Amino acid sequence: RKEVEQDPGPFNVPEGATVAFNCTYSNSASQSFFWYRQDCRKEPKLLMSVYSSGNEDGRFTAQLNRASQYISLLIRDSKLSDSATYLCVVNKPTGGFKTIFGAGTRLFVKA
């Protein structure tokens, strides 16, 4: 079993749609959680951190459920420019810590 699992998609949605991605992680001691966005042939960039209380940044909402060990990302009013791969990221303690990326969920937003 992978340490961080995501549905690879692709998710094909029309502009204006709401789309949700889930991610599960296996290590209950994981400390911090993020969503990164990666455009084709580009480097990953932070989209948002994920907090236990949930957090929102414009059209994006992230939730963390520690009991069930999953993280979610909700995108409202999808734009063409949201088309990308969304990477779920978990830092797990190892003495220091180790950053684990999921394989990513691909999103295509169509006009």
Added chain:
Amino acid sequence: DTGVSQNPRHKITKRGQNVTFRCDPISEHNRLYWYRQTLGQGPEFLTYFQNEAQLEKSRLLSDRFSAERPKGSFSTLEIQRTEQGDSAMYLCASTTGGSSSTDTQYFGPGTRLTVL
């Protein structure tokens, strides 16, 4: 440009050759990470440095791989006796560091390695 830089951007080599990549992190970032990414996968953690100290090393990093950050600034990743399975994008990232695991990682553009 004050972002993370990586050189070279592309490297084509023959199986069995050694290659070395360089990463220059954002100035004053204490923590530096190396990842490997293959098509359709997320970045796989290889190692990270806090200043010049290598604090964590993945089991993915076989004895053919070595990373250094001698002065706590730039870092090099060397792959000896390259194999075709080493073909991937090698990404470097940096953060402000400290003991927190919550810092944003800023990635460089990567070095794409092709082993023939």
